Amino acid sequence: MRRLLFAVTTDLNYDQRMQRICATLAGHGYRVRLVGRQWPASLPLSAQPYEQHRLRCRFSKGKLFYLEFNLRLLLYLLRHGGWDAYCAIDLDTALPVWLAARLARRPLVYDAHELFTEVPEVVARPAVQRLWRAVERFVVPRARLAYTVGPALARLFEQRYGRPFGTVRNISRLQPSDGAGAPLPADAGYILYQGALNAGRGLEALLEAMPRVAGRLVLCGEGDLSEPLRRRAAELGLLQSGQVEFRGFVLPAELRAVTRGAAVGISVLDNLGLSYYYSLANKFFDYLHAGVPQLISPFPEYLALNDEHQVAEVVPELTPAALAAALNRLLRDEPARYRQLAGNCRRARQELNWQREEVVLLNLYAALWPAPQPVLQP
Numbered sequence: 091m092r093r094l095l096f097a098v099t100t101d102l103n104y105d106q107r108m109q110r111i112c113a114t115l116a117g118h119g120y121r122v123r124l125v126g127r128q129w130p131a132s133l134p135l136s137a138q139p140y141e142q143h144r145l146r147c148r149f150s151k152g153k154l155f156y157l158e159f160n161l162r163l164l165l166y167l168l169r170h171g172g173w174d175a176y177c178a179i180d181l182d183t184a185l186p187v188w189l190a191a192r193l194a195r196r197p198l199v200y201d202a203h204e205l206f207t208e209v210p211e212v213v214a215r216p217a218v219q220r221l222w223r224a225v226e227r228f229v230v231p232r233a234r235l236a237y238t239v240g241p242a243l244a245r246l247f248e249q250r251y252g253r254p255f256g257t258v259r260n261i262s263r264l265q266p267s268d269g270a271g272a273p274l275p276a277d278a279g280y281i282l283y284q285g286a287l288n289a290g291r292g293l294e295a296l297l298e299a300m301p302r303v304a305g306r307l308v309l310c311g312e313g314d315l316s317e318p319l320r321r322r323a324a325e326l327g328l329l330q331s332g333q334v335e336f337r338g339f340v341l342p343a344e345l346r347a348v349t350r351g352a353a354v355g356i357s358v359l360d361n362l363g364l365s366y367y368y369s370l371a372n373k374f375f376d377y378l379h380a381g382v383p384q385l386i387s388p389f390p391e392y393l394a395l396n397d398e399h400q401v402a403e404v405v406p407e408l409t410p411a412a413l414a415a416a417l418n419r420l421l422r423d424e425p426a427r428y429r430q431l432a433g434n435c436r437r438a439r440q441e442l443n444w445q446r447e448e449v450v451l452l453n454l455y456a457a458l459w460p461a462p463q464p465v466l467q468p
Contacts, residue, residue, distance in 0.1 A: 240370035260372035279353030287313035355384035
C-alpha cells in the first residue's frame, strides 16, 4: 500500500478540494494522511476515510504565522516519516514538504490551488511577492508531479517552468439526490455567496447593490472583510431588514443543503491579479450541481465552461448597478431565461462531476510509480 502525506494551511473541516482528493485516493488503495491547521475556534475533526492531523499555532496570520507553521510542519514531517510521496498544497507549505521529501528520498508532489504569487494580498506587497516567487522557482522544478485547478493555470505554469502540469478541477461529486425534483422558481430562493470574505470578490459592490435587488442575500464564509462588510450592511439597513444574512463558516454537508435552497449564486471576481483572472473556483461547480444559475465575471475558465453549457449570467463589470441589473433579470424580469439556465445546470452536472474528474487524479498518482517491467529471460 502506497502512503501519501498532504500538507495544507487550511482548517481540514472546510477544505472541500482536499476532502475529495484524499477520499478518492484512500478509496483506491492508498494510505493517506492530511495535515492542516488548528484555529482557536476549530470544530472537532469530521470523520473521513483517511487520517487527519492539525497543528496548533500561536500566531494566526502574517509573517509570524507562516514562519511558525512551516517550522511546526517540518518538525512533524521529520518525526512522522515513512511516506512514499509528500504533497505540498500551495507555496505556503512547499519548503518543509520539499525538505522532508528530499531527506526521505521520496517524490515531491505540488498541488497549486491558485497562482500563489499573484493573489491580491501578495501582489500588493512587492517584497513579499519577490520572496514567494523565489520559493516557486525553487520548488516547482523539483516536483516529480505537479497539477493545478484549471487548464489556463496549468498552461501558465508550463510556459513559466517548461514542465508538464496536470489539471484536477474542483468539481463537486454527483449526488443521488441531484437528479430529484424540478428546478425551483427564482422567487423561491435567495442569493448565495459561499467562500472567503476577502478583497476582490465583488462583495462591497454586492452590498451596495442589494437595496435595488428584488431578493435576499446569504453569505457563507469568513475572511479579512468580515467586520467591514457587516458594518456596511448595518449602515445600509440590510441587517435590520433581513435582506442580508451572514452565516459565518458552514461545514460542507450543511453548505450543500444551503446551496440547494438558493435561487442565484455569486461567483464574480475583480481582476486583481493573474490568480483571480485564471481561477476556477469550486463554488462554480457547487452552484451548477445544485441547479442554481449564477453570476460570473468574464474570465477565461468561466467563459469557456459557460460558452459550452450556458449555466450563468456574465457580469461585465463589478459595479452595484451592473450586479443589481443582472440579479433582477434572473430573479424577476426574465423567468424563461432563469428556467433555461437552471435546466442547463442539471444537464451539465452529468458531465462535470467528481466521478469523472477523479479518474484524472488517479492516473496522475499511478504514474508516480511506473509498473515494473518484466524480466526477459535469455
